[in-house]
Amino acid sequence: MIRNEKELFRIYKTLYQSLGPQSWWPGETPLEVMVGAVLTQNTAWSNVEKAIQNLKKSGVLSLKKLRALSLKKLSQWIRPSGYFNLKAKRLKVLIDWFWTRAQGKAARLKKINLASLRKDLLGVYGVGPETADSILLYALDKKTFVVDAYTKRIFSRHGFIREDESYENVKNIFEKALPKSLKIYNEFHALIVKVGKDFCRKKPLCSLCPLEKDLGFLTHDSPLTTHDRFNDAKTYGH
Numbered sequence: 001m002i003r004n005e006k007e008l009f010r011i012y013k014t015l016y017q018s019l020g021p022q023s024w025w026p027g028e029t030p031l032e033v034m035v036g037a038v039l040t041q042n043t044a045w046s047n048v049e050k051a052i053q054n055l056k057k058s059g060v061l062s063l064k065k066l067r068a069l070s071l072k073k074l075s076q077w078i079r080p081s082g083y084f085n086l087k088a089k090r091l092k093v094l095i096d097w098f099w100t101r102a103q104g105k106a107a108r109l110k111k112i113n114l115a116s117l118r119k120d121l122l123g124v125y126g127v128g129p130e131t132a133d134s135i136l137l138y139a140l141d142k143k144t145f146v147v148d149a150y151t152k153r154i155f156s157r158h159g160f161i162r163e164d165e166s167y168e169n170v171k172n173i174f175e176k177a178l179p180k181s182l183k184i185y186n187e188f189h190a191l192i193v194k195v196g197k198d199f200c201r202k203k204p205l206c207s208l209c210p211l212e213k214d215l216g217f218l219t220h221d222s223p224l225t226t227h228d229r230f231n232d233a234k235t236y237g238h
């Protein structure tokens with residue numbers, strides 16, 4: 001079953017009213033957001049925080065210092081984020097791109113149109129669509145919707161998409177359904193991450209989740225079955 005995408009905006013409002021503003025991205029500067037967007041690949045944010053703290057404490061979280069830092073040293077500082085050798089290489093390439101493309105000035109990148117900048121970023125080593133859109137939305141104020149694994153899990157369980165739907169298709173579905181607003185794109189992705197972390201786990205905690213009522217829209221052949229919900233209730237005593 002694929003539901004009417006217009007209902008996505010109603011879901012956004014439900015989440016915003018229940019969980020409040022999330023005040024993302026947790027980063028003080030566009031550079032810090034870019035660094036965080038690479039470090040968060042395949043790891044929990046708590047590990048990214050430790051890596052960013054290491055960079056801050058060492059006084060190297062500036063474009064000039066990061067460019068001068070050896071790959072070996074950089075990988076040591078970001079070790080808590082996992083895959084640190086690979087991520088150090090990716091960071092170095094992204095930082096060089098930021099320097100050559102805009103001399104490290106986010107304001108210059110903001111002046112470039114979204115389609116062209118997104119294409120450019122996607123050509124940078126180690127930058128996939130989720131990383132590119134996170135940088136564009138949260139560091140550069142571009143209206144592009146970020147999709148992650150939680151988005152696919154939650155909205156396939158609620159019958160809007162298939163779980164194996166492509167990144168671009170999911171992004172298009174959300175962008176068509178929502179008002180083209182930086183604030184809504186920003187908050188909705190952050191709210192989705194909160195729901196994914198706190199409730200919509202592999203074994204969902206539906207009875208505690210603000211979207212539980214929305215499951216009533218689903219039919220018996222929906223991706224999350226009555227059986228799943230019954231097990232959830234049994235497991236968590238609700």
Ligand code: SF4
Pocket residue numbers: 154157158195199200201204205206207209210211212213215224
């Ligand atoms: S936990 Fe349940 S109600 Fe909440 S988003 Fe996941 S499937 Fe929906």
